Amino acid sequence: MTSISLSAIEKSFGNTPVLNGIDLDITDGEFLTLVGPSGCGKSTLLRILAGLEMPDQGSVTINGLTVNNVRPANRNLAMVFQSYALYPHLSVAQNMMTPLRLRDLSFAGRLPFLGPVVARERYREMSAQVGETARVLKIDHLLDRKPGQLSGGQRQRAALGRAMVRKPVAFLMDEPLSNLDAALRIHMRSELAELHRSLKTTFVYVTHDQAEALTMSDRMAVMMEGQILQLGSPEKIYNDPMDIRVAEFVGAPKINLLPGTLDEAGHVRCGGMVLSRITSNETVGSITLGLRPEHLALCEQGALESLTGQVVHKENLGADIYLHVSVLDAAHRIVLRATPDEGTSVSIGQTVHFKRLCGHAMVFGKDGGRLGLSNAAHESVAEVA
Amino acid sequence: MSETALQGTPSVSLASFRFSTAETVKHVVLILGSLIVLLPFYVMVSYSFKSPAEIMQNTGGFFGAQELFRDDYCIKLGRDIADCMVTPIIYNYTTAFEKAPLLRYLVNGLVVTVSIFVIQVLVALPCAYALAKLRFWGREAVFGLVLFCLLIPVHAIALPLYIMLAKVGLTNSYAALVVPWTISVFGIFLMRQFFMTVPDDLIDAARMDGMSEFSIIWNVMLPTAVPALLAFAIFSVVAHWNDYFWPRIVITGDRSLFTPPLGLREFKGDADGDNFGPMMATATIIVAPLIVAFLIAQRRFIEGITLSGMK
Numbered sequence: 001m002t003s004i005s006l007s008a009i010e011k012s013f014g015n016t017p018v019l020n021g022i023d024l025d026i027t028d029g030e031f032l033t034l035v036g037p038s039g040c041g042k043s044t045l046l047r048i049l050a051g052l053e054m055p056d057q058g059s060v061t062i063n064g065l066t067v068n069n070v071r072p073a074n075r076n077l078a079m080v081f082q083s084y085a086l087y088p089h090l091s092v093a094q095n096m097m098t099p100l101r102l103r104d105l106s107f108a109g110r111l112p113f114l115g116p117v118v119a120r121e122r123y124r125e126m127s128a129q130v131g132e133t134a135r136v137l138k139i140d141h142l143l144d145r146k147p148g149q150l151s152g153g154q155r156q157r158a159a160l161g162r163a164m165v166r167k168p169v170a171f172l173m174d175e176p177l178s179n180l181d182a183a184l185r186i187h188m189r190s191e192l193a194e195l196h197r198s199l200k201t202t203f204v205y206v207t208h209d210q211a212e213a214l215t216m217s218d219r220m221a222v223m224m225e226g227q228i229l230q231l232g233s234p235e236k237i238y239n240d241p242m243d244i245r246v247a248e249f250v251g252a253p254k255i256n257l258l259p260g261t262l263d264e265a266g267h268v269r270c271g272g273m274v275l276s277r278i279t280s281n282e283t284v285g286s287i288t289l290g291l292r293p294e295h296l297a298l299c300e301q302g303a304l305e306s307l308t309g310q311v312v313h314k315e316n317l318g319a320d321i322y323l324h325v326s327v328l329d330a331a332h333r334i335v336l337r338a339t340p341d342e343g344t345s346v347s348i349g350q351t352v353h354f355k356r357l358c359g360h361a362m363v364f365g366k367d368g369g370r371l372g373l374s375n376a377a378h379e380s381v382a383e384v385a
Numbered sequence: 386m387s388e389t390a391l392q393g394t395p396s397v398s399l400a401s402f403r404f405s406t407a408e409t410v411k412h413v414v415l416i417l418g419s420l421i422v423l424l425p426f427y428v429m430v431s432y433s434f435k436s437p438a439e440i441m442q443n444t445g446g447f448f449g450a451q452e453l454f455r456d457d458y459c460i461k462l463g464r465d466i467a468d469c470m471v472t473p474i475i476y477n478y479t480t481a482f483e484k485a486p487l488l489r490y491l492v493n494g495l496v497v498t499v500s501i502f503v504i505q506v507l508v509a510l511p512c513a514y515a516l517a518k519l520r521f522w523g524r525e526a527v528f529g530l531v532l533f534c535l536l537i538p539v540h541a542i543a544l545p546l547y548i549m550l551a552k553v554g555l556t557n558s559y560a561a562l563v564v565p566w567t568i569s570v571f572g573i574f575l576m577r578q579f580f581m582t583v584p585d586d587l588i589d590a591a592r593m594d595g596m597s598e599f600s601i602i603w604n605v606m607l608p609t610a611v612p613a614l615l616a617f618a619i620f621s622v623v624a625h626w627n628d629y630f631w632p633r634i635v636i637t638g639d640r641s642l643f644t645p646p647l648g649l650r651e652f653k654g655d656a657d658g659d660n661f662g663p664m665m666a667t668a669t670i671i672v673a674p675l676i677v678a679f680l681i682a683q684r685r686f687i688e689g690i691t692l693s694g695m696k
Contacts, residue, residue: 052589073595085590089608102595162594 003028004049004170004202009058011044018044020226022058026170031196031203035213036223037249042206043174045223049204050172051075062169073102078163082175084155086147092158093130093143099166100126133165153184160195170202177212189215210250214238222246244368247290253322256296256334260289260363268363268373271328273305275361277373287371288364293322295360296336298346299353306355309334311348316340325352426672432665436473440661449473473662478670480663485651486641487667491674494645497562498625504567505621506614513576514602518588528577534570540630547634557642561635566625572617579613580606615685626675645671 009022018041026032034042047053049060051072059066067075078099086095101110104126109119116123134140137157147155156176163171177185177192193216196203207213213220214234221231222245229243241247247255260270262285266278270289299306309327321343325334336354338346346352363371427447432440435449451472459469481487515521516528546565547556555561583606591601607614629646636642649671652664 047589050589050593052592072589072592077593079590079593081586081590083584083586085584085586087587087591087605087608099594102600162590 003063004204005061006045006049007058007061009045009048009055009060011041011048011053011056018226019048019055022226022228024221024228024231026202026204029200029202030218031193031205031216033205033207033213033217033220034223035207035210035220035249038208040223041226042208042223046079046172046174046204046206050077050079076166076169077172078166078168078170079172079174080159080163080176082178084147084159084176084179086155086158086162088147091144091146092139092150092161093127093134095147095158096130096133096143096161096165097126099162100129103166129165130161133161137161137164152180153188156180156188164199168201170204173203173205175207176205178207178209185212192216211252214250222249224249240370241362242370244288244290244364244370247362247364247370251292253293253335255362256291256293256332256336258289258291258328258332258334260287261285262287262363262371268361271307273307273356275363275373277359279363279371279373283365286366290362290364291334291356292360293335293337295357296334296354297357298323298336298338298342299355301353303353303355306353307334308351308353311346311350311352314343314346314348316343321346323352325354429665429668429672432661433477433669434474435662436476437660437662439473477662477666480660481666481670484663485643485648485667487645487648487670489641490643490645490648491670493559493642494626494671496559497644498622500559500563501566501625502618502621504563505569505572505617508568509572509576509617510602510607510610511599512573513580514598514606516573516577517580518583518585519598531570531573531577535574543631543634550635556635557637557639559642562632562642562644565631569617569621571620575617576610576613579610583609612685615682623675 004026006022006024006026009019009024010017011019022041022045024045034045036042044053048055051060051067051070055068059068061067062075062077086092087098090098105115105119105122109115109122111118130143131140134143137160139154139157139161142150142154142158147158150158156179159176177188180188189212192203192205196216205212205217214237217234219232220234220237221228222237223229224245230237230241230246232240237246238250241250244257248257258270260268260273262268262279262283264284268275268279268287268289273289275289301308307327309325310330311323312326312333313324315322315324319340321338321340323336323338323343323346325336326332327334361373363373365371431447431449434447434451435445436452436454438454439445439449451474453470453472454476455466456469456471456476459471460466512531516524516531550556550561550564555564587605587609588601591605596604626644627646628644632644632647636644636647645667649664649667652660652667
């Protein structure tokens with residue numbers, strides 16, 4: 001069992017606070033993603049875990065041992081960097097061999113020329129390990145090449161290989177896919193997830209791409225301004241965001257936010273819409289209503305509680321068509337998903353009517369926190385929403 | 386379509402050979418410049434081929450007539466005139482090696498320049514690494530001092546340096562030739578600028594792999610810094626191979642420690658007049674290693690110089 005835990009981590013660079021009291025427990029074998037916009041401190045958190053940065057406050061424990069003062073090399077973690085960071089003067093095989101050489105060989109064995117003679121047995125084992133890892137990653141035909149002769153995807157694999165050979169406690173990945181082109185990135189997403197399933201090792205993955213976080217992770221932590229806003233499974237984060245910033249960050253296209261009000265009965269009103277579910281929160285006043293594009297559907301004119309607006313832009317993705325509609329006197333723009341059947345006939349400038357699907361709307365209070373809604377079956381408006 | 390393409394082709398090739406005033410002026414200036422630079426070399430090589438009479442009268446073209454002439458020194462030794470008739474080119478080059486232990490001087494030059502360069506690298510790489518990649522209190526101040534040291538001319542501190550070496554009793558030794566140059570501020574500065582461009586990720590990856598900081602310097606930074614090191618090697622080796630000033634000061638008696646430029650003094654005319662032929666032969670031999678090394682590694686040298694942004 002190798003569990004990693006970070007508690008009360010604080011870090012600031014000069015006068016700029018980067019991390020404000022982060023607590024995070026990572027269980028053995030899970031794929032945990034730290035996701036957030038750039039500058040939110042996610043990479044710093046990973047580097048603190050790796051030992052490349054010292055936290056100002058708080059402690060890092062691996063397997064129950066506090067490792068604050070342990071050198072990165074002795075934490076037995078492997079890291080994959082965004083720029084791959086392969087040694088440019090060494091071949092792929094030598095690159096992958098380096099961590100093994102440094103960990104498993106005595107000083108004599110590391111000597112040039114003499115080393116391979118002294119520790120012949122170890123060298124044979126090491127090259128067998130390298131060959132095996134290369135086969136898993138399908139780079140065994142590239143072992144003799146220098147990193148400069150490899151494509152981006154191949155370098156990525158070589159960097160993964162260098163991390164994998166020594167069987168670390170956990171893999172730390174700092175935006176490993178962001179230098180790849182779009183098609184390869186999507187392909188590597190599934191490969192990494194499969195690799196994680198077959199290795200059964202802990203992965204801590206940092207990304208600013210919410211799609212990577214949603215597709216790959218067991219749990220994801222959404223970070224902003226040096227804090228973890230929400231930690232949970234991708235489904236939970238997407239469907240049940242606890243904060244308006246989380247709701248905005250996760251999901252593409254972005255969630256639609258509309259201003260609304262909360263009346264005394266606990267009903268949320270926005271334009272012509274009234275939510276049937278009520279909130280127990282007593283604060284009456286303005287709130288924000290969040291509606292994901294897929295929770296809106298085109299409908300006939302005059303349908304109950306529908307919104308009306310003008311199509312200003314249309315994005316055709318093949319399987320889905322996203323319509324950008326300006327609503328509420330052109331003050332707000334809403335993105336809604338339509339099926340190709342419905343969407344193709346719509347042209348820009350046209351006026352469309354749409355309504356929300358019941359039970360999906362999210363309500364956020366003035367401070368950005370989520371307001372809980374509960375079904376109130378006895379209410380007269382129940383059938384509507 | 387095909388016709389226009391055919392018509393187009395000759396006009397394109399004509400255009401590429403068109404006379405251009407700007408290009409011509411550029412090349413004339415460059416050719417004149419290279420002639421001015423090459424002329425002393427031409428004279429040096431030419432004199433090393435000629436007899437004293439041809440040098441004095443400025444005859445014989447580049448190569449001289451190579452007619453036998455009488456070696457007066459040989460006659461003074463009391464030998465027969467027939468034995469003392471020599472071909473100028475052979476005379477010049479053999480005298481260069483006989484009159485002064487030129488081979489010894491060349492070896493001295495090699496020992497001194499190589500040890501200076503090696504020790505400079507041993508000092509400059511860790512310094513540059515610390516200044517470029519490690520965060521410590523006072524780093525900027527230390528770098529400021531390094532820059533300040535770049536401003537100090539060697540000649541200004543030559544005398545105190547000499548006195549220090551003399552007090553320690555190191556004059557007239559290899560140490561006197563090598564030690565004052567072992568810390569190259571320019572080398573530290575150049576390598577630091579290069580190390581700044583090495584991505585931090587590479588160093589972090591090495592740390593994760595388990596390398597110590599010194600191991601990072603020699604196993605990661607050194608191999609990536611080869612172009613910059615070559616640039617530095619040119620400056621260091623050329624400067625110290627050709628240096629006349631410092632060896633002239635610290636090597637006062639022991640002729641077996643002379644470096645090649647000091648060896649040239651052996652031919653400075655004393656009582657029996659100047660001996661330009663052997664002197665120029667010596668000069669040719671001294672510059673030859675640098676020229677050969679340059680020709681072999683020409684492309685790497687130019688890469689290095691453009692990289693360092695110097696000259």
